Amino acid sequence: MNNVMIDLQKNFKRQVLGVSLAVMGVAFVLSVGSQVLAQTSETAPAQAQEKEAPAQDASKHGLSRVIKGTETWGDEHNIDPGRFLSGIWNSTGISKMTKEKGSSAKTDENDVNFLKQPTTQEEYNKLVEAADSMSASDNNKPKTIVNKLRFVLQGDPNANDEILHDVIEEAENHTTDWGTAPGWQSFIMMAIGFLIVYLGAGRGFEPLLLIPIGFGTILVNAVGAGMGNLPDGMLAIIYKAGVGNEFFPMLIFMGIGAMTDFGPLIANPKTALLGGAAQFGVFFTLFGVAVMNIFGLNYNIMQACAIAIIGGADGPTSIYVSGKLAPELMAVIAVAAYSYMALVPMIQPPIMKLLTTKKQRMIHMPNPRQVPKAERILFPMMLLLLTILLLPPAAPLIGMLAFGNFVKESGAAQRLSKTMENELMNIVSILLSLGVGSQMTPEKIIKGESIGIIVLGLVAFGVATAGGICMAHIMNLFMPKGKKINPLIGSAGVSAVPMAARVAHKVAQSEDPSNFLLMNAMGPNVSGVIGTAIAAGVFIATYGNL
Numbered sequence: 001m002n003n004v005m006i007d008l009q010k011n012f013k014r015q016v017l018g019v020s021l022a023v024m025g026v027a028f029v030l031s032v033g034s035q036v037l038a039q040t041s042e043t044a045p046a047q048a049q050e051k052e053a054p055a056q057d058a059s060k061h062g063l064s065r066v067i068k069g070t071e072t073w074g075d076e077h078n079i080d081p082g083r084f085l086s087g088i089w090n091s092t093g094i095s096k097m098t099k100e101k102g103s104s105a106k107t108d109e110n111d112v113n114f115l116k117q118p119t120t121q122e123e124y125n126k127l128v129e130a131a132d133s134m135s136a137s138d139n140n141k142p143k144t145i146v147n148k149l150r151f152v153l154q155g156d157p158n159a160n161d162e163i164l165h166d167v168i169e170e171a172e173n174h175t176t177d178w179g180t181a182p183g184w185q186s187f188i189m190m191a192i193g194f195l196i197v198y199l200g201a202g203r204g205f206e207p208l209l210l211i212p213i214g215f216g217t218i219l220v221n222a223v224g225a226g227m228g229n230l231p232d233g234m235l236a237i238i239y240k241a242g243v244g245n246e247f248f249p250m251l252i253f254m255g256i257g258a259m260t261d262f263g264p265l266i267a268n269p270k271t272a273l274l275g276g277a278a279q280f281g282v283f284f285t286l287f288g289v290a291v292m293n294i295f296g297l298n299y300n301i302m303q304a305c306a307i308a309i310i311g312g313a314d315g316p317t318s319i320y321v322s323g324k325l326a327p328e329l330m331a332v333i334a335v336a337a338y339s340y341m342a343l344v345p346m347i348q349p350p351i352m353k354l355l356t357t358k359k360q361r362m363i364h365m366p367n368p369r370q371v372p373k374a375e376r377i378l379f380p381m382m383l384l385l386l387t388i389l390l391l392p393p394a395a396p397l398i399g400m401l402a403f404g405n406f407v408k409e410s411g412a413a414q415r416l417s418k419t420m421e422n423e424l425m426n427i428v429s430i431l432l433s434l435g436v437g438s439q440m441t442p443e444k445i446i447k448g449e450s451i452g453i454i455v456l457g458l459v460a461f462g463v464a465t466a467g468g469i470c471m472a473h474i475m476n477l478f479m480p481k482g483k484k485i486n487p488l489i490g491s492a493g494v495s496a497v498p499m500a501a502r503v504a505h506k507v508a509q510s511e512d513p514s515n516f517l518l519m520n521a522m523g524p525n526v527s528g529v530i531g532t533a534i535a536a537g538v539f540i541a542t543y544g545n546l
Contacts, residue, residue, distance in 0.1 A: 216437020257404025281464025311460025393539025
């Protein structure tokens with residue numbers, strides 16, 4: 001019985017294969033026959049063409065003799081197996097990546113002659129208006145800018161050959177779809193994307209951030225996928241909807257407020273000095289940018305401020321400041337900020353061990369006192385009021401932080417609080433990380449200025465970590481012998497919450513497993529969030545109107 005079933009299955013497979021081959025054969029014969037019919041239709045007698053001109057025009061390609069409804073098709077729609085297979089190959093990522101950037105758009109005399117073709121004034125005005133509405137900046141210039149520029153220039157009577165050559169060359173520098181660059185650059189960026197995913201999923205380095213950033217990097221550099229193309233690419237929509245306009249960073253700050261416990265800071269206010277000292281890295285890097293300019297990297301003061309804020313290890317704040325002061329650098333600044341946030345467990349421990357002794361790392365601290373509910377409710381309100389009165393440019397960030405924290409601590413709207421710290425935070429984190437990954441494109445990453453930003457951001461982060469530790473050493477000079485501060489919690493002064501606090505706790509436990517510093521480290525950690533937002537407000541207040 002089993003043998004019979006096996007034979008039936010084999011016969012069925014043979015029948016299916018035979019029918020499939022027969023269908024493919026018929027399709028091939030019809031496609032080749034359509035080409036023959038198209039050629040024979042062109043050799044019809046001249047008299048017959050004169051008598052039946054409309055019919056011949058409608059069926060000159062021969063397809064109407066084979067397939068009903070193709071009378072209005074042009075010759076370019078003839079069914080050609082060779083063209084079909086060639087089109088399949090040309091649409092593959094391998095084919096697109098092996099082509100050099102701009103190889104299909106070279107400037108020659110034909111381009112110039114095409115540009116100089118006349119057009120009506122009405123068409124010219126419409127095209128000028130369309131080109132103006134594109135807002136074609138260097139950061140997000142669509143591929144169609146070349147074609148639209150060509151049509152616009154058709155109506156310019158003063159355009160000579162030299163000017164047209166220059167315009168074509170300048171336009172073709174942006175022929176690449178937003179977020180894709182055919183060639184080896186895209187391959188390198190996709191490899192970086194896979195590396196980022198590995199660090200998140202395989203090594204456990206902040207998977208909530210690195211996995212979506214890595215996938216965003218891979219997808220935006222997938223040549224031909226169009227994920228980053230304006231206006232319809234998914235990643236382009238995410239970036240324009242929430243990253244480029246600082247909307248997602250505001251929501252992230254609201255979620256951080258709902259998740260943050262300011263109790264350790266309220267219970268031990270002196271730890272706020274550690275969070276403030278960590279901002280030394282931000283201002284140190286501000287002047288370090290001048291050193292980079294000596295090596296040919298021309299950053300202005302607003303760009304320097306946007307780069308320096310990376311030292312706070314606060315991704316939403318970095319995006320907010322760069323959007324206000326240096327939107328052209330937002331891509332690489334956001335990537336650097338989130339990358340350093342995710343790599344806190346790798347960057348901070350060497351600095352912490354370098355600046356402390358084993359005895360200092362083994363200092364025990366008592367747990368903070370329990371903070372009454374009234375103090376917890378009043379804290380965000382007082383923080384917001386002081387920010388509005390003293391530093392209004394920081395009010396958007398501090399305001400959303402205070403709003404989220406007040407909703408949590410008041411307990412009057414638990415549904416809102418839970419939504420902020422769970423569903424909303426998770427959704428916005430995914431979208432924000434994908435948007436950041438969409439900026440990992442060759443034209444924005446593989447250049448000298450980007451490398452300078454990455455180096456300066458690392459310096460800022462390292463100096464911020466060292467600044468908090470050094471401040472703890474200074475404070476210990478004035479503290480009683482039994483109330484010394486473990487200097488490791490000074491490294492938590494950067495605003496990577498709660499990553500920096502966890503790292504300080506783990507380093508302390510590596511020396512003494514009975515030493516629990518997590519709650520003590522949360523004090524400078526949350527004060528670092530406030531300090532970075534205040535530093536951002538200072539930069540915006542000083543240079544935002546330039």
